Amino acid sequence: MSFEISGPRARDGVAERDARRVRMARRATAALLCFRGLDRLVDDATLIVSELVTNAIQHSGGVRVTFTMTVRDGFLRLAVLDCMPGQPIVQDAAGDPERGRGLLLVDCLAAANHGTWGTNEDGTEVWCSLRLPSREDS
Template structure:
């Protein structure tokens, strides 16, 4: 939920568009999250000091994705930001 919230908020605050699409699917053992705002541009992770009210979202997305065997990025045209997370493998009883 935190990753969805961060990607959605970035699209809402920085794209200037009024239409944002969220896609979530499970495929090949991964959860795929895609937030598409249709506006070309690439997110930039910034260093935020401890007093800053914003600027930590992409660092959180990066840390959570890595912690869960995934990654994040932006589509080639810059209109969507995505994240993948490895799903826990089921164990046989």
């Protein structure tokens, strides 16, 4: 899934058109996982996708976002490419801020699913991998 980022942002930092694209990415993720019999990963994967796509829209300064999802070698890999170099910053969630916890959530969900997350060398792509559930996990 690939789309151009809209122009002016709404109050919360995402234009309505872009918010619809985030919802589409979540729905596509859920549909593919259910189709593949990976229902157990739907909640965590859709939250991760929402965070990564929203971060790319809000913080990249780019004009295009591409989301990919692959299942290979026992892992689900979710990746968002925004074509703008720069490493994401994991913020300290001390206090009670309304924003800034997205990558902390991604990190926690990846760890809970025996996976990890990271970026490519120049930071244009952020990815997360989740281990596929075994038959015993289901």
